[in-house]
Amino acid sequence: MVRLTRVQQQARTRASVLAAAKDEFTEHGYAAAKVDRIAERADLTRGAVYSNFPSKRALYLAVLIDLVENARGEEPPAEAQSTAGALGVFARAWLERLPLAGDSASGGRLQLRSLDGVLDDGHVLAQVARLEAVLLATALERGGPRQVRLAELVLTLLDGAGHRAETAPGFGDPFDVAHACQHLAGIDLADAWAPPHLPYVAPARTCADAWTAPEGLVDQISGAPVGLTDGLVVVLGARRLGAAEEAVRSATPGEQVAIIVVTGDPEETGRLVRLRVTDFVDCLRKVFKPDPWQHVRLVLDDDALVASAIGLDDPDDETEAAVRTRDGVIVARAHGRGAGHAAGAAQKEAKS
Structure with missing residues (x-):
């Protein structure tokens, strides 16, 4: 008889719960689904279900993530020119x-x-x-x-x-x-980027702080490893994700911008963000090669490793902070609304 390790057993239990939950949600929908029935379908106790997923909402989001990840294809971009x-x-x-x-x-x-x-x-x-x-x-x-x-x-x-x-x-x-x-595409929307008004954005603070960038980070867009030695690193809570554009627009041409997403609730809000990002990027990959985003990195930092590394304590959904790194040293810091723009402006001033 083959004896499973604890990790293997946990993985098997989690897979059983997800399969049972998918059947339950497919048959009854989210509102009418019952955790007790999911446990019965998986031949587990109610406690075993909750030991893997803290709520029905977290379990539903995990089922959707599993569905999206299993459906992902490796179709080459369609090479649409226009x-x-x-x-x-x-x-x-x-x-x-x-x-x-x-x-x-x-x-x-x-x-x-x-x-x-x-x-x-x-x-x-x-x-x-x-x-x-x-x-x-x-x-x-x-x-x-x-x-x-x-x-x-x-x-x-x-x-x-x-x-x-x-x-x-x-x-x-x-x-x-x-x-x-x-x-x-033929509609003229007169679109133009309007940067934040700098007098209302606290300027970045210059510094020379040694730090150790976390390893093992993965870009959600390309699937490639992410290094944070040089460039703009912006940590955004789930309720501040719209500020990503400020960082992207403020960076100097060719400079790497790493958007780091954090949340105070990884089990539910974190899973929601992961679901939407994974699903959306899968659609993008079917149309475009990674080239347009070669200077943009998107990291879902469920464990707040980057936030901790730059000195942020207890990041939550409202977090907005940025640092500028050069040769593995933090040379500028900004915090609060417009942090990405402030750090980007600081690096432009330093280069001018």
């Missing part, structure tokens, strides 16, 4: 989540990654959506004018199509939605 073509391919990749006509209502919501009735506060979702728009716009701009408003408009249309599919399955044609996304 903005309109790229938006059409992106929209079709996003619309693949729409349920099929024969899917059950509960199963269809799971396929849609529906969060209806799951979350009490939509503020984090709004911030994640702003981050998504920045990532899509970065690929669309290709060194040209700002395209964040266009990205926001496309994501609004796609999100609306998802809600329509949830409330009225089978209504409308997804190909029409993708076609409409292509035509949005």
Whole structure:
């Protein structure tokens, strides 16, 4: 008889709980699902379920993450040359989540990654959506004018199509939605980046602080390891993700910007952010090569390793801080609203 290690047993138990939970949510939906039934399906105790997942919400989000990660493909980019073509391919990749006509209502919501009735506060979702728009716009701009408003408009249309599919399955044609996304590229939205007004943003403090950057960090966009020896490092709580654009716009050309996401609630808020980021980046990878984001790194720091390394205690969803590193030394620090912009401005002043 093969004796399993504790880690192997925990992994097996977790996999059993996820499989049982997926069946429960598919059959009953989130609201009507019962943890007791999930435990019974997995042939485990209720306590064993809660020892792996602290709440039904955390378990539901874990099921969705597992679904997204298992569905990820290695399709090569479609090499769309124009903005309109790229938006059409992106929209079709996003619309693949729409349920099929024969899917059950509960199963269809799971396929849609529906969060209806799951979350009490939509503020984090709004911030994640702003981050998504920045990532899509970065690929669309290709060194040209700002395209964040266009990205926001496309994501609004796609999100609306998802809600329509949830409330009225089978209504409308997804190909029409993708076609409409292509035509949005022709609208002049007069988009322009308006940086924060510096008098209201505390300036970065220059310093020469030795630090040890955490190892093993992974970029969610490219899947490559992340080094923090040189560049701008911005730590953002889940309710401040929209500030990522300030850092990206403020950095000098070619400088690495590392967006580090933290949260005071890794089990629920952290899983929510991971779900949305993983799902969104999977769509981006089906359209674009990693080149547009070669100077942007996105790290989901569930254990707050980077925050701790730069001296932040107890980071939470409202955290906003930034440091500028050079040759492994922190040379500037900023904290509070506009921190990424302040640190970016400091590095530009230092180079001028």
